[in-house]
Amino acid sequence: MGAMSRVRVIVLNSALGPLDYRPPKDAAVAPGSIVVAPLGPRQLVGVVWEAERLPAEEVEAKRLRPLLHAYDVPPIAAPLRRLVEWTADYYLAPLASVLRMTLPSSSALDGARTVIEYRATGEVPGRMTPQREQALERIAGRQGLVRELALAADVSDGVIRGLVKAGAIAAVEVSVEDPFPVPDPAYAPPDLSEAQDTAATELRAAVADGGFAPFLLDGVTGSGKTEVYFEAVAEALRQGRQCLVLLPEIALTEPFLKRFSARFGTEPVAWHSGLRQSQRRRAWRAIASGDARVVVGARSSLFLPYRDLGLIVVDEAHETSFKQEDGVQYHARDVAVMRAKLEAIPVILASATPAIESRQMAEAGVYRELKLPARYGCATLPDIAAVDLIADPPPRGRWLAPSLVAAIDETLERDEQALLFLNRRGYAPLTLCRACGHRFQCPNCTAWMVEHRLTARLACHHCGHVMPPPRACPECNEENSLVPCGPGVERIADEVAALFPDARTAIVTSDTIWSPAKAAEFVGRMEAGDIDIVIGTQLVTKGYHFPNLTLVGVVDADLGLSGGDLRAAERSFQQISQVSGRAGRGEKLGRVFVQTHEPKAPVIAALVSGDAEGFYAAETEARRDAAMPPFGRLAGIIVSSEDLNAATETARLIGRTAPSVDQMAVFGPAPAPLAMLRGRHRQRLLVHAARSLDVQDVIRDWLGKLDWPRTVRVAVDVDPYSFL
Known part of the structure; x- marks a missing residue:
């Protein structure tokens, strides 16, 4: 039977392996074609794959069913198919689960030119119920499908439909095919410093030459890394190619979009979980056709089918939120480098505090390191001082030391802004x-x-x-x-209100800044001088640029140092460096007070003395001695079930059958620190192996031979970042 009369398809159902079909009657389908496959009475979206790359169960030719049809959209290109395979293989995930990230809802594939969405009219219906009241309050200013509005308002679809009937919500026709404006590389070229210009020249040349070229853009906070990599983006635009900029948090997109517009005259195309269905459809189709020239997105934008990608930038590349903690547990920084390699294009990892893994790659010469050692213009790095909470304790029931309170007082007297950082939401x-x-x-x-x-x-x-x-x-x-x-941030806010009753405060956490619009409102208030003191979690540590913010107080620097986490010290150093970097970004000098019970701890000493290199050298050496990443490999095996006995027995079975392999040790099982999560009992095992060992193959063979009850879930986390 001819090869073209049989096609191999991966359907978007991770319980199913590759399946064979006959091509649809009306079309030939090449690898990468997006198709609809019949399975029993159901119809599933799938992607045609090279048969030689994926073994499937042999089915007689006469028993093959034909595919129903192929979508009229560009096929998934070979480099992205290879990335899907690599991600599934490296992170031990089903191919279908990875492939699903490249394809959003099937409605984007149908290419409907318009879609009906709904938004509030401002009219109040005659009959009001608590649910209707809640719905109208929460969807004010929003627009979307009935289901999206119901989810946003936390009510049933029926409540929204009732409001449509009552005239309080009206239908709106939305076009999903409007082209996005094209950014102009010549719109507002920046005035770069000498160091910035040297780095930008090298990045521009790499984009113009093409080919895989990984860069580590390592610049202190406020050194103008964004302006530098914007020059690489401009070069890709001149070449007529697409760019992807990855950001770690949805809330960060707002300040970034403003800077991008100022440089290129228009906003980029955004991709994140906050988009409405119609916005996702429009963005996906523009990305696949090549019309979306610059995409800025969260980690999931990494798997979209760009038609002609010329550059990837990972901003704040050290951020742990680039690691996906459920579903396919990939790390977007590492997958970005792999995509750049497969697409044969440059990738830029930008950070003021690069991860030890990235530093190691630069040291080994795999990444080209570009350094920006000074702040842009006349801004200087802030002075950092440790506040010893034993020698200078806050009054009983309070959390701010007298010296920090005095510094806030002086800052407010000068009409400048202060930021208090505590990585704990709530009261x-x-x-x-x-x-x-x-x-x-x-x-x-x-x-x-x-x-x-x-x-x-x-x-x-x-x-x-x-x-x-x-x-x-x-x-x-x-x-x-x-x-x-x-203390949590709300409790610190109460203390600030008692100490400075006239100060205008804002709490910035994921509870208060949960959308780009909320982030934009916060930025606007800060820039207008409507806020005197910000109290925030890690959400405020990155990306923001407020020239009048001159004081940062770290309420509890010891918080991140406990918990036995491999990266605890490194993460504390990064977070406090990043939050310190918010101070003194304009012409005014910045000051940072770090409250701690252990001023002599290596992390605190390195922050105060500004000896980042010394800190990283000591941390790197400790990792090397213990053969921990990047010098060794880790994988977590997490067993969970609603039934405690089933979870414990399965974990023991996995522990008992652990293979005896040279240069590999298995620790556990033991109850996870979060021994119960979302009603499921959890056990963990940790695999520690030498860098040279293909630990994925070992785990695949080991777990592949075992059977456990259907009520038990076994997840493998390769290169874990969370040990909870």
């Missing part, structure tokens, strides 16, 4: 009963419930479970006995 990380000591724990997770005063809720930050704070202790029934322990 207090733990609530307990003063009478009997009962601690409030999440019913679904091994985690404490966190008090949120602003919303009058106790919340679990792992599964999202919320409950109103009870009047009485559930253990001893004592009324009004609940006390918050430890």
Whole structure:
């Protein structure tokens, strides 16, 4: 039977392997074609693949069913097909799960030219219910499909439909084919410093020459890394090619979009989870056709089918949020480098505090390192001082040391802005009963419930479970006995309000800045001088540029140093360096106060002395001695089930059958630090292997021979970043 009368297809169902079909009656299909395949009574979207690359069960020719049809969209190109294979192989994930990231909803494939969406008209219906009230309040200014509005408002689809009938929400026809404006590389070329110009020249040349070229753009905060890599973007635009800029947080896109518009005269195409269905459709089709010239997106934008990619930039490349923690557990920084290699194009990793893994690649000569050692223009790096909380303690029940309070006072006197950083959302990380000591724990997770005063809720930050704070202790029934322990940002905000009653404050966390629009509003208020003191979590550590912000106070520098995490010290150093980098970015001098109980700890000493190189050298040496990444390899095996016995037995079975392989050790099983998450009991094993060992093959063979109950989930996390 001829090769063209049989095609191999991967359908978007990770429970199924590759399947063979006959081509559709009306068309020949090449590898990469996106098709509709019949499976029993169902119709599944799939992608045609090279048969020689994927073994499938042999089926007689006469039993093959024909594909129903091929979509009229460009095929998934060979470099992206190879990336899908590599990602599935490296991260031990089903091919279909990775492929699903390249294809959004099938409606983008149909190419409907218009779609009906809904938005509030401003009219209030005659009959109001609490649900209708909630819906109208939450969807004000939003637009989307009925389902999207219902999800945003946390009500049923029926409530939204009822409001449509009542005239409070109206239908809007949206075109999904409008072309995006094209950025102009000559719109507003920047005035670069000598160091910036040298780096930009090298990047421009790499883009013009083509070919795989990985760069580490290592510049102190405020040195103008963005302006430098924008010159590489401009060169790719001149060549008529597409660019992808990856950002770690959706909230960061807003300041970035403003800077991009100022340089290129128009906004780039955004891709993130906050887009409406119609926006996703329009962006996907423009990316596939090549009309979307510059895409700025979250990690998932890495797998989109760009027609002619010429450059990838990973901004804030050290960020741990580039690691996907569920589903396909890939690291976007590493996959970006692999995509650039397969597409034969340059990739730029930009960071003020590069990860040890990236530094090692630069040291080995695999990445070309470009350094920007000084801040742009007349801005200088801030002075950093440690505040010893033992020698200079805050008053009882307070969290800000007298010297930091005095510094905030001076800053406000000068009409300048201050930022207090604490990586803890909510009011207090733990609530307990003063009478009997009962601690409030999440019913679904091994985690404490966190008090949120602003919303009058106790919340679990792992599964999202919320409950109103009870009047009485559930253990001893004592009324009004609940006390918050430890500070969260809301508690620091209360303290600031008591100390500086006239200061205008803003709390910046993922609870308050949950969309690009909210981020834009915050940036606008800061730039207009409407905020005196910002209290925020890691969301404020990166990307923002406020010239009038001159003081940063790190409330608890010791917070990130516990927990036995491989990268705890490195992450603390990065976070505090990044948050320090928000101070003194204009002409005014910046100051940073770091509150700690251990001023002599290596991380704190390195921050205060500015000896980043010394800190990284010591951390790198410690990793080398322990053969930890990047000098060794790790993989986590996480076993979970709603049934404790099933999880424990499966974990023991995996531990018992661990292969005896040279240069590989298996630790565990043991209950995970979060021994229960979202109602599932969790056990962990850790595989530690030499750099040279293909640990994926070993794990694939080992787990492939085992059977466990259907109620048990076994996930493998290659290169883990979370050890919870």
